[in-house]
Amino acid sequence: MLEVIYQDQHLIAINKPAGWLVHRSWLDRHETRFVMQTVRDQIGQHVFPVHRLDKPTSGALLMALSSEVACLLAQQFEHHTIEKKYHAIVRGYVNQADIINYALTEEKDKIADKYTSKISQPQPSITHYSPLAKVECPIEIGRYPTSRFSLLALRPITGRKHQLRRHMAHIRHPIIGDTTYGDLRQNRGVSHHFASSRLMLHASYLSFKHPMTGDKLQLIAKSDDAWMHLLSQFGWLGIVPELERQHLSMV
Structure with a gap:
């Protein structure tokens, strides 16, 4: 059963586990777990997606319970009026907050876009980031005798595919566990x-105006056991207390 972090007669938000696809895809034919189908069966009602999270990313995922509400929420995402916040653990020391303003070209899928000849142009892509904590561990990974990591808060202004993962790799602080854009040696x-x-990327926070009532909603998705496990080992428990669960089943 998926964790519901908000639900009313118009919309539902769940805490998506890492490793789950949002919806069924022929590109991943062997996958058996899908968020949309599971939520539909869990609440006995059809759901409409309004945004997505990558399969390996966990956190707050918002869905509508009608096509009308889905359209209204999609407009908020399109106009960038929904505030999104993520947390990530990255390689190296990040010492100060900054803005990444680096255009990204739409990535083509090797299978789905195999016969597409249109060349994509770089699209404006903006991410705010700020460091919350850093640690140096006496463990040799690569050519250095110690390893350094930083805990970041990330706020994407635009919503390009894999934006946060690509932006952090661009500034040479790839997200730990990223098998596509990350540091394989660090991951191992x-x-x-x-x-x-x-x-280690978690969609922790969504803030937006309810499409039907106009009320401001602030939704928080708590971190999972894998996150808690690494936060504990790095001595970072208490840095972002609103995301932490009370009990650690892996520590």
């Missing part, structure tokens, strides 16, 4: 020394 080292192999 963290998996071996800290028993953590998932993408």
Whole structure:
């Protein structure tokens, strides 16, 4: 059963687990777990997607309970009036807050876009980031005798595909566990020394105007056991208390 973080007669938000597809896709034919179908069966009602999270990303996922509400929410996403916040653990020390303003070209899928000849143009892409904590561990990964990591809050202004993962790789602070844009050596080292192999990117916060009532909603998705496990090992418990669960089943 998926964790519901908000529900009323118009919309529902769940805490998406890492490793789940939002909806069924022929590009991943062997996958058996899908958020939309599971939520539909869980509440006994059809749901309408209004945005998506990558399969390895966890956190707040918003869905509408009617096509009308889905359209209104989609407009808010399109006009960038929905505030989104993520948390990530990245390689290296990030010492100060900054803005990444780096255009991204739409990535083509090797299968779905195999016969597409149109060349995509770079699209404006903006991400705000700020460091929350950093740690140096006496563990050799790569050519250095110690390893450094930072905990970041990320706020994407635009919503390009894989934007946060690509932007963090662009500034040479790839997100831990990112098998596409990340540092393979770092990923293997963290998996071996800290028993953590998932993408350390969590959609922690959504703030938006309710499309029917006009009320402001602020939704928080708590971190999972894998996040809590790594936060504990890095000595970061208490840094973002609103995301932490009371009990650790992996520590």
